[in-house]
Amino acid sequence: MYRNYVTVKKENIITFGVTGESFGKHRYIVYVRPKDINWKVHINADFYEDDCGNYICCLLYDRRLCRTIEEFGSITAEEIESQAYGAYMDGAR
Numbered sequence: 001m002y003r004n005y006v007t008v009k010k011e012n013i014i015t016f017g018v019t020g021e022s023f024g025k026h027r028y029i030v031y032v033r034p035k036d037i038n039w040k041v042h043i044n045a046d047f048y049e050d051d052c053g054n055y056i057c058c059l060l061y062d063r064r065l066c067r068t069i070e071e072f073g074s075i076t077a078e079e080i081e082s083q084a085y086g087a088y089m090d091g092a093r
Contacts, residue, residue, distance in 0.1 A: 004058055004059050004060055005056050005057065005058055005059060006033070006056075006057050006059055006062075007050070007054050007055070007056055007057075008029070008031045008033075008047075008054060008055045008056075008057055009054050010053045010054055010055070012031050012032045012033075012034060013029060013030070013031050013055065014030040014031060014032065014041065014069070014072065015029075015030045016028070016029050016030075017030075017080065017081070017084070019081040019084050019085055019088075020081055023081050023082065023084065023085040024085065024088075026045050026084060026085060026088045027045070028043055028044065028045050028080075028081075028084035028087065028088075029043070029044050029047050029055060029057065030042070030043050030065060030072070030080065031044070031055070031057070032069065039068070039069070040064050040066070040067055040068075041064070041065045041066045041067070041068065041069060041071070041072045042057075042062055042063065042064055042065055043062070043063050043065040043080065043083050043084050043087050044057040044058070044061055044062045044063075044087060045061040045062075045084055045085075045087040045088035045091065046058040046060070046061035046088070046091055047061075058091060060090065060091040061087050061088060061090060061091030061092075062087055062090075062091075063083055063086060063087040063090065065080070065083055
């Protein structure tokens with residue numbers, strides 16, 4: 001795989017979504033990165049599904065969302081959408 005991409009297995013996907021109008025309607029994926037210490041939760045705004053059902057995410061459009069899955073449970077939908085928009089803008093630069 002290319003250096004700026006990471007493969008995320010389907011079992012590490014937490015959720016998918018699309019940001020609301022105020023954030024420009026960008027799709028995103030929330031997933032766990034098991035290679036990170038403590039399995040950090042990330043959000044990505046540039047991804048596609050491969051033939052095996054896994055997701056290929058461009059790291060230029062990626063951010064750490066929170067440190068744990070438990071912490072993810074306390075994040076609001078607006079905070080998630082804001083971070084998804086931020087991840088999109090990071091990659092667009």
